[in-house]
Amino acid sequence: MARVNTLLFLIVVALSVVALIDCLATDRSRIRSFPRGAWAVLILLCPVAGAIAWFRAGRATSASDIHAAPRPCGPDDDPEFLRQLAETIRHR
Template identity: 35%
Template sequence: MLRALLYILPLALTIYAFIDCLNTPEEETKHLPKVVWVIIILLFWIVGPIVWFFAGKVRRPAGARGRAGGWVAPDDNPEFLKSLKDENTQGFEEREADLRRREEELRKRESGEDTES
């Protein structure tokens, strides 16, 4: 079992680094062209992926990704939150008007039943 792990873990690391390198835009690679990084990752089985993770790619702090124009979580996106607020306010006003209309109909029914008795 331990022998299998000695082959599976470096293989998984190499595959992950290879895919990460392929998905990284050319302008975010450091020190060498992307093609050279792919060759290093594939030729140097254990050392190549480790070097890629530490020296091959521009790493940004987690908070800086959204501000740089990438994907932003919905709860961090002010425009998305504003659109929710607008939708909720509009829906609330419609529900409130509907509730007032129903209350008025109920009052008319109740007052009409009281006069008939």
């Protein structure tokens, strides 16, 4: 029984450490719901629930979660660039 308790303790500590490091390393623009300090305190005070909450609701996982306008990936995806290119070709 002691081995199971030790294993569970190590899993909880590892989960908390990974969540805390991820919280502190995540860019500020990708953090949702609370400020970074509040997430760190939650992870430290409630190791399992705080870590699970951080991974589920604390960090944005995709561009749609960030609430920012998507930027074009390349010039051929940028409508303004394509418009300027068409004008340049027309005026030749």
